[in-house]
Amino acid sequence: MYLTTGVLDLTGLFDEVRSTDGAVCVFVGVVRGESGGRETVAIEYEAYGPMAESEMARIAESLSRERPDVRVRVLHRVGRLAVGDASVAVVATAPHRDEAFAACRAAIEGIKTTVPIWKKEIRPDGTGEWVDATQG
Amino acid sequence: MLVRVLFFASFRDAAGREEEDRELPPGSRVSDLWSSLSRDIAPLSRFPVMPPAAVNREYVPAGTELHDGDEVAFLPAVAGG
Numbered sequence: 001m002y003l004t005t006g007v008l009d010l011t012g013l014f015d016e017v018r019s020t021d022g023a024v025c026v027f028v029g030v031v032r033g034e035s036g037g038r039e040t041v042a043i044e045y046e047a048y049g050p051m052a053e054s055e056m057a058r059i060a061e062s063l064s065r066e067r068p069d070v071r072v073r074v075l076h077r078v079g080r081l082a083v084g085d086a087s088v089a090v091v092a093t094a095p096h097r098d099e100a101f102a103a104c105r106a107a108i109e110g111i112k113t114t115v116p117i118w119k120k121e122i123r124p125d126g127t128g129e130w131v132d133a134t135q136g
Numbered sequence: 137m138l139v140r141v142l143f144f145a146s147f148r149d150a151a152g153r154e155e156e157d158r159e160l161p162p163g164s165r166v167s168d169l170w171s172s173l174s175r176d177i178a179p180l181s182r183f184p185v186m187p188p189a190a191v192n193r194e195y196v197p198a199g200t201e202l203h204d205g206d207e208v209a210f211l212p213a214v215a216g217g
Contacts, residue, residue: 029217045216048144048209051193052216076216088217108217116190116209117216118145130146131215 002056003047005079008086017073021093023100027108029088031081035131040121044128045078045087048116052076059110063092063103070094070103076117137162137204139169146212147187150179160202166191167198169208180210187211 010028017024031043060072073091081087088111092104111117120128141158143151151173160169166189174181186198188211202208 046145047216048142048190048193048211051190051209054193112214112217114195114214115216116144116211116214118212119215120145130149130212132146132213 002053002074002076003049004075004077006077008075008077008089010086010089013073013075013089013091017071017091017093021069021071022095023093023097025090025092025094025097025100025104027088027090027104028086029108031083031085031087033083035121038121039124040083041124042080042082042122043087044080044120044122045076046118046120047076047078049078052115052117055115056111059107059114063106067094067099067103070099072103072107074107074111076111076115078117080122137164137202139202139204139206139208141169141173142207142209144209144212147180147210151177164202165198166196166200166202166208169202170198170210173210187213 033040056074060074063070063072071093076088090104090107092100094100119131122128138157138159142155148154170186189196190209191200191206
């Protein structure tokens, strides 16, 4: 399971991958209260659910295939999130910190590039705007 | 043949619907479906190039041939994270 509508359980994720490997790198993305100088009060995340699940699985599996001693767990939240809520979490484990940092970074960059998830920033007046990551 | 088209995010707003079934001539490719959609849905015709497409939940090139019952989605620029 790679998508959830509930609060991200960071402790649970950490427990899932915890090993005696030596290094665990955690990245958590959080809803920002500002975008391009404009206030954001919430973000609505939407996913092409089944495809987002399979793309995130593919990212995690390909990182483990490249480095068999690396394990990656990713989880993305969808629905309406408030400023400060965690939207995405990546937990990467490896024998040493270099590999753990690299896998964690590669996973979040992969998520942002290929996983079909979209976000609409909600302004204080209630209007919303789809974010186009390829603009600006 | 009939394909199921899914619309997400800004494309759903543009189309005014989440999905539709669309009849296409046999042998049609993903790019033919995009042409057909952008003829009917004005905001989509403003895209200079075809957006990334997925058939049955996997990214595919524009020249991919479609088959009856395929689930096709054109994907607005993704913005997860």
